[in-house]
Structures are given as C-alpha cells and as structure tokens.
Amino acid sequence: MSDSRLLRDLLTPPEDSGPQVDRILDAALELYGTFGLRRTTIDDVARASGLGRATIYRRFPSKNDLVTGVLLREARRFFAELDEAVAACSTLEDRLVEGFATTLRISREQRLVHRLLVLEPELLLPHATGQAGPLLAAARGYLARRLRAAQRQGDAGDFDAEVVAEILIRLTHSLLLTPAGHIPLDDEGARDFARRYLTPMLR
Template sequence: MGVHGREEAGPGAPADALGEQILDAAREQFMTFGLRRSTVDDVARRAGVSRVTVYRRIGNKDSLVSACLLREYRRFVEEVDEAVAALPTPEDRLVEGFAAVLRHIREHPLVGGLLRLEPETMLPFLTVESGPAFLAIRSYLAGRLREVRRLEGGPETDPTPVAELMVRITVSFLLNPVSCFELDDDTQVRDFARRCLVPLLAA
C-alpha cells in the first residue's frame, strides 16, 4: 500500500505471452460489456484463440475474472509504489499510498466501472472469491513493512497481521463508501490514514 519504494514486482506473477494476450482480451471484453454479458467464448474470440485454450491457460469464467482483476491489482500496487517512492518516511508513503489506492480504484475504467455498474456481480470477487488476490496483496504489503522495519532497525516481528488489517480496511471502503468523511476528498482520506492507519506501523 505504498509503504516503501519499488524493489520488486507487485503481487501476482505476470503470465506468459499467450496468457497476457488472453487477459488483455478479457480486460477489453469486461470493460466493454461487463461481467454478466461476457462469456469465455467472447474472450476467446477477442483473443483470437480457442475456448479450450482459454480453459487450459486460465480456467473457467470465474478464474478468468479473478486473474484479470489480480493483474489490475498488481498494476495498482506498482503505480502507487512509484508515486510515493520519493516521500521521506514510511508514514508519508502509507498516507499517500492509501489515498492513491482509493482514488485509483474508484477511477479505474475496469474495476471502478464494474463496482459502479455491477456491484452485485463484483462483490464475490472482492469477498468470498478474492482469496488469491487478497493473499498476494497481503504478502506484498507485509514484505514492504518487513523491509521498512529492517531498514529502521525495528524489531523482527511478523507484519502479516498489520498488512492484513490494512488490506481489509481498504476493501471495506471500496465495498461500502458510506463514511463519516468524504472518500472523494483526498485531504479527509489522508487525515483518516494519518490518524488511524499510521499508528498500525508501530504495532
């Protein structure tokens, strides 16, 4: 979540060239027609491959959606890391990273668009079907927290619980934007992160 600068690829390993081709096609298909109106056959035709190839490389439709979303989340993390890398402290990077993630996902043409237009379809992929993405992002953020502690000479404790809490808080705001502050107001979002998330770094 932007706690440290870029040092490694984000969560979720890139697919091979054919896998990327299929995921590119899936992204365009889902952005154009949404999830409900899209099928594996649609994605296969757009990718110029057979339906069997999609199943062998990625899996069924749910697997295709999950893989496509995981790749987008990986890109979020990489972009946020790059955006906050020059900030001087882990606290500053966390605050700006949290604000950037909320803003980036809301404005994203695929994820944000699906959350607005098909929230009931997207819900499983942010909750019960989100296991791979959740674990990947939690692991990535925990690695960032661990590196920060190492560089600052902090105690060698497991940062995974703190990373998990940060991910869960972020997802909860995306799923339910009703809040005591305006999520569209970066100043209020930063203030929340400074008051409520930064203290977790010392946990």
C-alpha cells in the first residue's frame, strides 16, 4: 500500500460500513487482543459476532483484509480523538502541545497494540521498526496537512511543514518505542516539554 493511499484510508471513512461491519470488527478486535492474530480464525470471529462465515467473507474476503480493517478502524479512532482534543485550542502552538500529550496518552492506552507486543512481538515489531516507513509517512502527511493549513491562515511561521512534521512524528515514535528516559511522558510533563522544546519550530 502506498503512503498516499494509506493516508487516504486512514482519514476517509470506509464506504462499506454500518452495524454489521462494526459487529465483525468489534468481535475481531476482542479476539485479537485476547488470543493474537495467528490463533484467531474467521470461524472464531463468526461465532463471536453471531454472524455467518459467508457474511464475514462478503465484507472481508480474506483474513488479512479483516486484520487490516481492524487496524484501520483503530487508527481512525486515534485520529478522531486527536482532532477532538486539539479542536478547542486557539493557537497552533497550543494544538501542538495538546496534540503531543494526547498522542502519547492514547498510545499508552492502546490495548490491542500492547497485547500484540506481548502475544506476537515477532509480527508487530517489524512493522513498528524497520518496516514502519509507510506508517510514519502517513502520520507525517496527516500532520503536515494541518501545519500547511495553519500557514495559509497566517497562524504559523515560514517553515517546511514536511520537515517539522517528520521531526515531530519521529520523536513521538521513538518515545513510544522506548519510553524510558529523561523526557516526561505523563500529560503535564509532555505538555511542558512540548511548549519549551517543540513549539519554537513553529516560529
């Protein structure tokens, strides 16, 4: 999947959605978090959702499609919560500060990712490290769009939005992979750090 397509899929609600799809994804999410990806079958999801195999296959033709569906919905929830958290902030600096703290908090609370790191680290870790390029590029695109919008509105200085977005995304990615260190990751500590060290990049 290309970087631009991944970003589009993350930011665009799927056309084929509704209560039935949510039942399938809810069941799969619970099973993946309990048993992992390998041990969970389409039959398991069918039983947990109360739907037939044929119904699931009509929505998700393969197990990989179902896994992708679950992960994309979790990512959309993440971006929606992030957008909501910064919506009331009046300045770009405040949005960066609140967005940084919120990203760290949401990531700490993401049950599926943490469970998979315990159950099947060999599956997840490559996509979070050496193969994380497409995901990082999509996150950079998400943030760069918002930085450019602020520049067009006169709320930000003259800087390269892609570069600033990449710095912020890579810093956050590093903190999530290796949280132990001197930078505080609790909400207030993260806000103080961001205001002191990250907001100067916006001027």
